[in-house]
Amino acid sequence: MTEMSPALSLPLINALLVLLDARGVLVAVKDAAGRYLYANSRYAAFVGRAADDLIGHSDLDLMPQADAAALRAADQRALTASAPSDDEHRFERVDGKHEFHASRLAIDIGPGPASGLICLWWDETTSRHDHARTVEQLQLALAQIERQQGVMDKLAAQKAAPTAPSTELFRSEHFEEHARRELDLSSREHREFAVVLMTLDRAAQLDARFGAGAVKRVMDAVGQILRTNTRAMDVITRVGADRYAILLSGVGLATAHTRMEQMRRQCATHIVVHDSHPLGFEVSVGIASFPHTADKLEALSQAAETALLEAARRGGNRVALAPIPLGPRPGVAIA
Secondary structure, three states, X not given: OEEOOXXXXXXXXXXHHHHHHHOOOEEEEEEOOOOEEEEOHHHHHHHOOOHHHHEOOOHHHHOOHHHHHHXXXXXXXXXXXXXXXXXXXXXXXXXXXXXXXXXXXXXXXXXXXXXXXXXXXXXXXXXXXXXXXXXXXXXXXXXXXXXXXXXXXXXXXXXXXXXXXXXOOOOHHHHHHHHHXXXXXXXXXXXXXXXXXXXXXXXXXXXXXXXXXXXXXXXXXXXHHHHHOOOOOOEEEEEEOOEEEEEEOOOOHHHHHHHHHHHHHHHHHOEEEEOOEEEEOOEEEEEEEEOOOOOOHHHHHHHHHHHHHHHHHOOOOOEEEOOOXXXXXXXXXXX
């Protein structure tokens, strides 16, 4: 307990109370028995009484028994300490939880154990702790979302291309194998299918300005759009840093054009974020179909390439159809 002469005690205590009150903390003074001698308006408001109503009462008269016991124990420790003591107090009230950093200074103003005073001031830390908890919870939530997104991306890639690396939806030879099966089936059953090439417009400029990572980020988004808008029997493959090939099973030119136009529009309105930069992008599409455009895989591929070049030549961000040659081709018949 800090000793102080009676002549100095009251002026210094008053000065201390004024200083603490000006700092916006909860301030009170108790006698050695724990009865309140003074409380500022903030302290009284927390207790739920007028300041004058606290005088002469102890915490046991004013608070729940568990809270009062904790405060009395802290007061007793302060009375036997030779320096200011610090404690953390937490209270549950109707309006929620309150947390305080509490400091106590015991002052001996006369002879005898009952002559001590306890000056105490509480600094509420609820909002600071709540903010810290909110930031921590937000960080945990973001980390969890990132982990979940990583798992979802991995599962989506595995579903789309179980035999391919994560950077591809199908290997080129896998795509060619499916195309040959589709050609055989369509020839036997006299049905159509379409071969589509889709490329990212102005990929070189995007690479030069934002780097190869930006191109990859955009192409991943294009791949996701393709996966979302194609069927299980369709086949998609990455055939370059900025190009996809798509095989649309049982689909002719008109239906292929409608589907690819829908995807082109989605790409034109889609935004991805790379290194805090929002990136918009556009694609060009070339479509060829069996058997109207060509009846051989090599010719279909070349026709789709020619249509893609035409779309790019006309400014990009468009879908172009390969022309249908005039005149019959031997061995080709559609029911």
